[in-house]
Each structure stands twice: as C-alpha cells, then as structure tokens.
Amino acid sequence: MVDPGWYMAVAAALFTIGAVGLLVRRNALVMFMCIELMLNAVNLTLVAAGRALNDINAQVAVFFILVVAAAEVVVGLAIIVSIFRHRETASVDELSELSG
Amino acid sequence: MVEAVVFVLMAVGALGGAAIVVLARNPVYSALGLLGTLFSVAVLYVVQLAHTVAAVQVIVYAGAVMTLFLFVIMLIGVDRAEMIEESLPWQRRIVLTIGVLVVILAGTLTVSGFDWVPAATVTNPGVTSGTVEAIARPMFTGWVLAFEATALLLTISAAGSIALAHYRRRDG
Numbered sequence: 196m197v198d199p200g201w202y203m204a205v206a207a208a209l210f211t212i213g214a215v216g217l218l219v220r221r222n223a224l225v226m227f228m229c230i231e232l233m234l235n236a237v238n239l240t241l242v243a244a245g246r247a248l249n250d251i252n253a254q255v256a257v258f259f260i261l262v263v264a265a266a267e268v269v270v271g272l273a274i275i276v277s278i279f280r281h282r283e284t285a286s287v288d289e290l291s292e293l294s295g
Numbered sequence: 296m297v298e299a300v301v302f303v304l305m306a307v308g309a310l311g312g313a314a315i316v317v318l319a320r321n322p323v324y325s326a327l328g329l330l331g332t333l334f335s336v337a338v339l340y341v342v343q344l345a346h347t348v349a350a351v352q353v354i355v356y357a358g359a360v361m362t363l364f365l366f367v368i369m370l371i372g373v374d375r376a377e378m379i380e381e382s383l384p385w386q387r388r389i390v391l392t393i394g395v396l397v398v399i400l401a402g403t404l405t406v407s408g409f410d411w412v413p414a415a416t417v418t419n420p421g422v423t424s425g426t427v428e429a430i431a432r433p434m435f436t437g438w439v440l441a442f443e444a445t446a447l448l449l450t451i452s453a454a455g456s457i458a459l460a461h462y463r464r465r466d467g
Contacts, residue, residue, distance in 0.1 A: 209313055218386065238336070264356075268363060269452050270459075
C-alpha cells in the first residue's frame with residue numbers, strides 16, 4: 196500500500212495551492228473555491244491518518260466537515276449574490292467601506 | 296501496485312485541477328478545475344477504503360455545491376475581467392515567497408520520510424472499510440450530539456440564505 200505520508204504530502208500541496216490562491220485572487224467566487232480546496236486537503240489528511248491508525252472516527256469527522264462545508268457554501272454564495280445585487284461587482288477590492 | 300498507480304494519477308489530477316482553479320482567468324474554468332480536484336480526491340478516498348465518504352463527496356460536493364457555484368457564476372456574469380492592478384503591491388511577492396518556502400519544507404519532509412507524524416508511518420495496516428454501517432455506528436453513538444447540532448446548522452443556514460435572498464433595501 197502507498198504510505199499515508201504521501202497522501203498527506205498531496206494534501207499539504209493542495210492546501211498550499213488553496214492558500215496562495217485565496218491571497219492572490221480578487222474575485223470573491225474564486226476565493227471561495229480556494230477555501231473549498233483547503234477544506235478538501237484537510238479531509239484527505241484525516242482519511243489518510245484514520246486509515247493508518249485503523250480508526251473509523253476519522254471518516255465520521257470528514258462526514259461532518261462535508262456537511263459544514265455545504266452549509267458554508269450556501270450562506271457564502273447567498274452573501275456574494277446579495278453583495279452583487281447592490282454593487283454590480285464580485286471583486287473584493289471594491290468593498291472597502293470599513294477600511295480606515 | 297494498483298494503489299500506487301491510481302494514487303499517482305489522481306494526485307496529478309487533484310493538483311492540476313487546483314492549479315487551474317488559481318490560474319484560470321475565467322471563473323467557469325476555475326469551477327471546472329475544482330470539479331476535477333473533487334473527483335480526484337473522491338477516488339483517493341475509494342483507494343483508502345473510505346467508500347461512504349467518497350460517495351458523499353461526489354453527491355454533495357461535485358453534485359450540489361458545484362451546481363450552486365456554476366449557477367452563481369452564471370448569475371453574476373463571466374465576462375467581467377478581473378482587476379489586474381494590485382491595490383496591495385507587496386502582497387503578491389510575500390505570498391509567492393511563502394508558497395516557495397512551504398514547497399521547500401514539504402519537499403524536505405517528504406525526502407526525510409514521515410517519522411515525525413505518528414499516523415504517517417503504517418503501524419496498523421488499515422483494514423477498516425468505511426462502509427455505511429461502519430460509519431453509522433460511531434455517528435449515532437459517540438457523535439450523536441454533533442449529529443443533532445448538524446441538523447440545527449443546516450436549518451439555520453437554509454433559513455439564513457432565504458432571508459438574504461429576500462432582503463430588499465427599504466429606500467430602494
């Protein structure tokens with residue numbers, strides 16, 4: 196079998212790509228997708244660790260993370276749509292009322 | 296052997312999809328790249344015997360969440376070019392530096408083996424197959440409170456998104 200460390204290495208790379216994308220991109224939708232990338236990286240780490248330690252609870256935790264991520268997507272996209280309705284933009288650079 | 300081949304193929308698929316998410320100018324391509332990553336990760340779950348989680352990943356993420364993403368992209372419009380000039384000029388350089396440092400760190404750890412992570416070295420070969428029954432037993436015994444909280448969370452998020460969608464400005 197493939198060593199679980201390799202799965203964790205792939206997950207770390209996924210997380211890094213997601214974090215870099217979150218910081219570099221300015222489109223709110225793409226930033227949101229980068230958050231999903233990071234969530235998936237964490238899930239992959241959990242499944243690999245649970246398999247190595249022969250513990251089914253890791254997969255239960257992954258299941259709950261999936262549910263929370265789905266709820267997060269619903270609320271986040273609703274916020275983006277309602278911002279767009281008032282502003283006609285999805286770029287986070289133009290939402291700067293609260294900056295000092 | 297089979298696992299190694301599938302692992303390499305799906306790791307390349309997942310990382311390539313992630314790169315497309317970050318690099319694509321058009322949000323639709325970003326969404327399709329994310330779809331590829333989600334499917335590849337689902338296959339990686341299957342290889343690790345997490346069958347139920349893989350099925351949920353495909354149904355919830357690749358099905359529901361990506362459909363929602365594409366709907367919102369279509370609603371907002373894809374023809375707008377993203378602003379090129381940077382309002383925080385130092386940020387991109389710092390991000391690239393951190394990214395390179397993390398890659399070097401991960402490479403060093405990969406080369407040196409994973410002895411520092413207890414779970415990364417196989418102590419107890421995984422024979423636990425993630426069937427529905429195997430997952431349901433802990434979920435409805437030890438995790439039952441979290442399960443109920445999940446129900447509450449889903450209700451609140453559904454109500455909240457409906458409230459956001461129905462919101463109108465009073466003066467408008």
